[in-house]
Amino acid sequence: MPSREKLRIVHCFRSPVGGIFRHVRDLCDAQRSAGHEVGIICDSTTGGSYEASLIAELEPRLSLGVKRTPMQRHIGLGDLTAARRAYGVVREMRPDVLHGHGAKGGVYARVFGTLMRMSGQRPARIYSPHGGSLHYAAETATGRFFFSIERMMDRLTDHILFVSEYERRTFEQKVGVPRAPCTLVYNGLTADEFEPVQTLSDAADFLYIGMMRDLKGPDLFIDALALTENSLDRKLNAVMVGDGDGLDRYKGQAVQLGFGDRIRFLPARPAREAFSLARMMVVPSRAEAMPYIVLEALAAGRTLIASAVGGIPEILGEDSPALTWPDAEAIAQKMQMALADEKAFRALMPGTVDLRMRFGADVMAATIEKAYRASLDTKR
Incomplete structure (x- = not known):
């Protein structure tokens, strides 16, 4: 043909x-x-x-x-x-x-x-x-x-x-x-997605974007946030963006762990609109193939913690310190590491030139x- x-x-x-x-x-x-x-x-x-x-x-x-x-x-x-x-x-x-x-x-x-x-x-x-x-x-x-x-x-x-x-x-x-x-x-990704997104002055500590179902790990995100709070003896806040059948259950989990309004739940929206809402993002998925949200976040210049599942290590690099197991305690350890020196942790992210060539x-x-x-x- x-x-x-x-x-x-x-x-x-x-x-x-x-x-x-x-x-x-x-x-x-x-x-x-x-x-x-x-x-x-x-x-x-x-x-x-x-x-x-x-x-x-x-x-x-x-x-x-x-x-x-x-x-x-x-x-x-x-x-x-x-x-x-x-x-x-x-x-x-x-x-x-x-x-x-x-x-x-x-x-x-x-x-x-x-x-x-x-x-x-x-x-x-x-x-x-x-x-x-x-x-x-x-x-x-x-x-x-x-x-x-x-x-x-x-x-x-x-x-x-x-x-x-x-x-x-x-x-x-x-x-x-x-x-x-x-x-x-x-x-x-398209060329315009490699433009950096600026963080709001009143941004939360951590961000979750994804479907509200256990496969994507929103429950792990909430548990890890609680563990990090207890370890650092410091109040944290977060934003969770997405829809799904498990939304009410995750809201209940957040309330039970004492977060109240320190975890904001927002409906699904374009990822680039959500990126500015927090300084760092967590992708706590239990399973993935090649998630767009990881690519979008890195292209937009966001600091990221992500599960070492599916094709995610192919994006970040197999030995990236930003990778974690889909386990609340492991994610909490990465959260603590990131909060200890946010500038140094940001420097661990892959560069956009390489991302453009591959993705x-x-x-x-x-x-x-x-x-x-x-x-x-x-x-x-």
Whole structure:
């Protein structure tokens, strides 16, 4: 297929929140700018007012539109109805490339693409795990079930795009070496995201940004803050930004530990708006693939403490003193270290020049388009 030929690209994923949604939005803008026709299909039951505003902003720019239909998070009988409805929507969009993101989006895209081939359409079936089912432990019944599905889906896959070397290794360990061709493509930031963000004069000590669910570690953040207070015998304050099912539980945890209004809980908002609210940021995730929030924070010149999980060490460096285990006591030790000499701790962060070279949105989009075209050429 000639490189100048424009493509019809449809991105399929479940929940329009967090890193996957950010990744898809960046890809859509880059692909649209390259002249391709781009569209999205995702769940209509998740996401709050902030995500709705992002969709409303994005939709007019996409020639194939944003199609939303109910998609269950967990597998169940309702999946059959949801999948049938979603398949009808995708088929009408007539994609050359059907790119599935996350566990549910990956299954839908590859099954739909295979069914479309039986009826004459021949889309390339692309899969980006973004962690997804890989977060499950291999020895659990749930893990074995999902990994068996991944092995079956491999036969329906034209190309797999991994967002970190960690994700690729984990896939091989838990699922097996994939039959489909694979490419490592780091998440990328736009040029304006490398502009520094200034800290407010009344900023809090620490900041958490993310979904309010245990996987992202907001409970660890609150416990670590309490441990740091007790160790230093000094009152601390923090801001926690995000939405999710566990929000009320984390608010209760903060009250129980005596923080009262010294931990402010704010709804989801653009990360760069939140960065100025505290002097230092903590990413206490229990599991990740390649989190955008770490890249965004470092590019904006923020001081960061982050769990050494997933692809995070590939960003900060394997031996970075800013890395910690996803454990309240370990995080508290890093908080104490950072507070002891904030200027020295800030100097431990990687430089923006290296970050630009490795994690640029232009590099990400170009590498992904190359994978698309290779899959289409092979298919032909």
